[in-house]
Amino acid sequence: MRTPILAALLSLVGLPAMACETFTIGNLMIEHAWSRATIGAERPGVLYVEITNTGSADDALVGIATPVAEMPMLHETVVTDGVASMPHAMSVPVPAGQTVALAPGGYHGMLMGLTTTLKEGEGFPVTLTFRDAGEVTVPVEVLSMQAEGPDCEHAGQ
Amino acid sequence: MRTRRAVILGLGGVAGALAFTLGLGAWRSRGTAPATDPRLPLPIAEMDFTLTDQCGATVRPSDWIGRPTMIFFGFTFCPDVCPTTLSDISGWLEDLGPEADRLNVTLISVDPERDTPAVLSDYLANFDPRITGLTGPLAEVERAAAGLRASFEKVPRDGDYTVNHTAGVFLFHPDGRFASIIDYHEDRRFAVPKIRRTLS
Numbered sequence A: 001m002r003t004p005i006l007a008a009l010l011s012l013v014g015l016p017a018m019a020c021e022t023f024t025i026g027n028l029m030i031e032h033a034w035s036r037a038t039i040g041a042e043r044p045g046v047l048y049v050e051i052t053n054t055g056s057a058d059d060a061l062v063g064i065a066t067p068v069a070e071m072p073m074l075h076e077t078v079v080t081d082g083v084a085s086m087p088h089a090m091s092v093p094v095p096a097g098q099t100v101a102l103a104p105g106g107y108h109g110m111l112m113g114l115t116t117t118l119k120e121g122e123g124f125p126v127t128l129t130f131r132d133a134g135e136v137t138v139p140v141e142v143l144s145m146q147a148e149g150p151d152c153e154h155a156g157q
Numbered sequence B: 001m002r003t004r005r006a007v008i009l010g011l012g013g014v015a016g017a018l019a020f021t022l023g024l025g026a027w028r029s030r031g032t033a034p035a036t037d038p039r040l041p042l043p044i045a046e047m048d049f050t051l052t053d054q055c056g057a058t059v060r061p062s063d064w065i066g067r068p069t070m071i072f073f074g075f076t077f078c079p080d081v082c083p084t085t086l087s088d089i090s091g092w093l094e095d096l097g098p099e100a101d102r103l104n105v106t107l108i109s110v111d112p113e114r115d116t117p118a119v120l121s122d123y124l125a126n127f128d129p130r131i132t133g134l135t136g137p138l139a140e141v142e143r144a145a146a147g148l149r150a151s152f153e154k155v156p157r158d159g160d161y162t163v164n165h166t167a168g169v170f171l172f173h174p175d176g177r178f179a180s181i182i183d184y185h186e187d188r189r190f191a192v193p194k195i196r197r198t199l200s
């Protein structure tokens, strides 16, 4: 057990902590863009990110694009009568004054048709398209398959 | 997110309340045979299926009797629900520490077509080593799901397919009696005590 923990700590120290940077476009703040490592490129990857709308007008995330996936799309995990499904989401609302999270168990970017294996510790760009604010490209940090999100407090933010 | 989790917990509340009511009923009518509610999982001793674990060994539900058992459904092509459940479970096992060594913790693949034992082995290497994975003929997975009153459905999607499936985690006492359900992504403050109750 000791070696993997040590390795994990070392890799954290060495990480640029991309997921802890904040990006803005108009009144939108984009934070904590992360993904999970995949086994090969055959299985879909995932994208999680938090969007804060500091403005007074509603906006919506309407699309995602990335060079690592041929068919990225927005999904929402829904549990109905105990059964999980993930219908397509046409858009993810980003209401004025609120933070919306694409997070495990809810909205997520589904990266179908991966062009490469997503490896822990690496990163890839994703372009988020908003209905009103337009496009912004942010780096996505690939965390372990077991990750529940980036640990930004320990990354000094 | 907040709202959605609240809704999920709400559904769990219904299942929990149901299990609690039935538990109370059984206690009240001690001595008489408890009626089997068709909505609740069968006791493990009454389940009947044969699957293969990630090491290639044959597993039958009777193998689980004698230890508390945790069963859930998933598949390795699912990037959101399944890693989240496995990650949650890994966290619960870590909280429980060595006590959790006594548990049978089993993922049953609802996508046996793609999830071979070797695939499950690669996949599970990313999570707590106490979690095992089962796969096998579709008919056997269906028998397992029927015993647990769980459901799954293959759905065509974007030239490929996905599998909708019961997302809760089923808990059983060491003698095989159904104990409770941990709902999808349930907070560890609720999940861990539910597991502890099967360990005592």
Ligand SMILES: [Cu+2]
Pocket: A075, A076, A086, A108, A109, A110, B080
């Ligand atoms: Cu999805």
